[in-house]
Amino acid sequence: MKSNFTPMAVSVYFIATLIIVSAAAGQISQDKIPVIICFKGNSDVAVVEEHGGEIKYQYHAIPAIAANVPQHSISILKDDPDVKYVELDAEVYIDEEPVFSSDDKVPWGVSRIQADKVHNISSGSGVKVVVIDTGIDYTHPYLAANYHGGYDFVNDDADPMDDAGHGTHVAGTIAATDNEIGAVGVAPNAELYAVKALDSHGTGWVSDINAAIDWAIIEDMDVISMSLGGSTNFTSQFEICQAAYDSGIVIVAAAGNGYGGNVSYPAAYDSVIAVSATSLIDSNTYFSNIGDEIELVAPGANIRSTTLGGGYGLKSGTSMATPHVSGVIALLLSADSGLEPAEVREILAATATDLGDEGRDIYYGNGLVNASAALENR
CATH class of the missing domain: 3.40.50.200 (Peptidase S8/S53 domain)
Known part of the structure; x- marks a missing residue:
């Protein structure tokens, strides 16, 4: 599991228009898809990991987790009564x-x-x-x-x-x-x-x-x-x-x-x-x-x-x-x-x-x- 991140960091952007590419095309491994899962209450790392998810980030400001999950688990997570939404991550x-x-x-x-x-x-x-x-x-x-x-x-x-x-x-x-x-x-x-x-x-x-x-x-x-x-x-x-x-x-x-x-x-x-x-x-x-x-x-x-x-x-x-x-x-x-x-x-x-x-x-x-x-x- 990736750390929630260490304090102090920096980043950039040009005159560019950020183009969003389908996350399905940006598959991380043969059977895992990058997604962002938001919960209705507190975010639940265990639930994501139970469905084969590899945690990327657990956000602090919103009850959400970025993870790579098996494709078949996406519909299961969407149907979880504690999950607010699941959206595909996207490359920019x-x-x-x-x-x-x-x-x-x-x-x-x-x-x-x-x-x-x-x-x-x-x-x-x-x-x-x-x-x-x-x-x-x-x-x-x-x-x-x-x-x-x-x-x-x-x-x-x-x-x-x-x-x-x-x-x-x-x-x-x-x-x-x-x-x-x-x-x-x-x-x-x-x-x-x-x-x-x-x-x-x-x-x-x-x-x-x-x-x-x-x-x-x-x-x-x-x-x-x-x-x-x-x-x-x-x-x-x-x-x-x-x-x-x-x-x-x-x-x-x-x-x-x-x-x-x-x-x-x-x-x-x-x-x-x-x-x-x-x-x-x-x-x-x-x-x-x-x-x-x-x-x-x-x-x-x-x-x-x-x-x-x-x-x-x-x-x-x-x-x-x-x-x-x-x-x-x-x-x-x-x-x-x-x-x-x-x-x-x-x-x-x-x-x-x-x-x-x-x-x-x-x-x-x-x-x-x-x-x-x-x-x-x-």
Whole structure:
């Protein structure tokens, strides 16, 4: 049986849209299928093991267990009067959008949302932001000072080193320290934590993402940033996101790069701030998903940030827009730690720069996140 996991971990995600693949195709062994079993009362490891299940995770925030079980046992577990539901686990992965060369010497996204104007007032100090992604290169000279730990659910250890680069780029947009390459983060003194839930190819499992959120609750994070998503609504993910929100964590996730498709999950959940991406001219990017769930937009095209091995580079996607919003939330909470998640969302909505049709719309939500206005009107 896999351990319930050791405290402290980290992880990442790119501009990508997370694609969900049938769990039946992702069979773990010849006769065992990855599933998530939720109980009506306390989760029961013994029942799962009695039916041949191999335990992967026993979640803390919801009464659920991720396990690999014989195919014939799935219907038996579903019929158990103490079981609320059984859903197939699913494999997820990310895509990147193309980026184009740029001579910008500063991160245009940070200045576009006016974050640089408030660093003398708030820089994110004391706020714990966990990046659930491919991990973070915590040796990067512009991230090392702000890195405070994490966990690797891909390899089941306490070393969430990034081996893909996506999480490192996301982390830099949130909290890269001031530097000479022009890649300073939105909240350059925020505390970064990494939970690695996606592997070197940017692929992973819903059960691992759920475990990462569970970790964030246990470790008392302030902000969860997820530049990932998928097209399928999982009850277990809905419930664990709600549990995190109810515990006082502000959750931010990418709307997805489905080229105008539906907002992906977990961004589509009510407990999560769904973020879409804008271009240099403040227009909705061609790759961004749209829908009523969009709450805010942020720069997501040709974003300069940290990369593996101590460098920097450009990436595009709703993955890149998401950390801009996560960083602004860190600025807000650093200035006023008493704000509840609902209050944070109200402030960001009321102070966003309206784009597109007047008022909230399916392309821009409440508008472009505005750090200066948010801090001034908190």
